[in-house]
Amino acid sequence: MDQGRVGFFTDTSVCIGCKACEVACKEWNNVPEDGLDLLGMSYDNTGGLGANSWRHVAFIEREVSLDREAFREREASVEREAALEREGSVGHAASLERERVDLGLPAFELPGAATGGETRSDFGWLMSSDVCKHCTHAGCLDVCPTGALFRTEFGTVVVQPDICNGCGYCVSACPYGVIDRREDDGRAWKCTLCYDRLGDGLEPACAKACPTDSIQFGPLDELRERAERRVADLRDEGVTQARLYGHDPRDGVGGDGAFFLLLDVPEVYGLPPDPVVPTRELPSMWRYAGLAASALLAAAVNAFWGGR
């Protein structure tokens, strides 16, 4: 029963790093706590995806060299517009405008809001909520020897916990390093794209909880269109770094069911820049193994009947 493929579009340009997705995922899916470690890197104490973290919010602190010229120009134009507006409504606004008197009270402005581009530090944040990519050509699914991993009617990739025998093959086959074996449990776990919720017509818990719609859930082709409009808009606004990741069905995994809008190269977010499903080389691997097997048989025959 094919329901049409669904997925996630995670627009990191509006992620505020609140981690509501991480919490909602754990709550809904009963994912166990996995140690309260302070990792000492930024505000991220989850570290990465794993058996007990199916959503992971990455925080990237980085130096950004601001284009100060452009910044000043923009500020100037904003001021000019404001001035024009003031002139247009003389008498009303102008009469209210008085010179400010400093009373020594604490300021109520947002930090940095009142200052010009000159005083801004060369520092920026990137935040991104990572998740299983639900690949079109999924390495984990290909190698699973028990059939525990399967492709659902929604086009997602899910582990059946009652089948998985914890062989660990999927862990090494995932080019994104997503799926992992839970230590005390012995089985492999990862995001199910809330398979149980999808069945009831609900959106996944993380998307539901996301307050900025950074995580968007929907039919994959619809999400892809939306994502391309979004990246085009962002570039028009001057965010030249905006790019899509995992949206292209021609990439090494046939496109991701969960793809992203990123503001820097993927590796900065801990994502592989050009992942390829290991299965792509499989025919060639078997060919070489066949050659090696024949060589072994030949060596054995030679050992007995080589005639010396």
Next chain:
Amino acid sequence: MAVGETPAAARETTRSYYGRPVLKAPVWDWKIPAYLFTGGLSAGSALLGAGADLTGRPALRRAGRISALASLGVSGCLLVADLGRPERFHHMLRVAKPTSPMSVGSWILTAYAPGTGVAAMAELVPAGLWSRLPPWVRWGARAAGLSSATVAPAVASYSAVLLSQTAVPAWHEAHRQLPFVFTGSAAAGAGGLGMVCVPVGEAGPARVLGATGAVVELVSSRVLERRLGLVREAYRAPRARRLRASSGIVTAVGLAGAVLARRSRVAAIASGLAMVAGSVLERFAVFEAGVVSTKDPKYVVEPQRRRLDETAAVGSPPASEGGPAPIS
């Protein structure tokens, strides 16, 4: 130039998320490289046992058949013990999946085990009893040994595909050489064990198989290292390098002994043991290199980044590095 990006400076070190690995390290421990060895040892021994049966070498036949079953038994224990849920080992036979070398391997072992078992059981029948048994029992034992020897080359080589069919850079990139390293190592190990167990008079084929295997193992292992790109560094990481170096040395010593000292039983035992040790160390070295290559993001990021840059340079207009990725 895009904001905040200077390609030269950015490329000096691999960019990553706080240096954290992109991939998950294999959850497998020492039991898997140990199995790679015992599986290969079993396969090589089965070949020796069947060949000895056909050419009338009873001592070698006996040693081959029994060590094939013994190492297969150990292999089974290691494989089941490495599962997160050992009691569910039989789930391996729920499906047959050509895309999963582990599934293929499970079926290969399933085809391999009965013949290996029956042939070894025949060796346990007391010599005096054989004359009183009907002739089909003897033929049955031979057929069983042959069936096991037919599957044996697959047993020795599939495990290389099992490792290569992963995202682990040091295993995946080596998929052309790894099967030869593994079958070479299997032949060297089984030949070595044959030399240890069988008197020199009958051990000729074991010596030849072991020596051939040792040469293949030594050569293909060097070729492997030479052909690899950046990930070769993983094979040169401290522990992997030590394992590889010691494997090379003891295998070479064993090879020299097998070729030069053909008449001395002591020399045969010593060089046989050396080849067995070389085979073990080889598997652990390959395994270790794979683990190392998952822990440093550079083995994942750098080759992929280079690939992307090359495609960008060839295909689309010169999209400046770090600039907007093309929208499809």
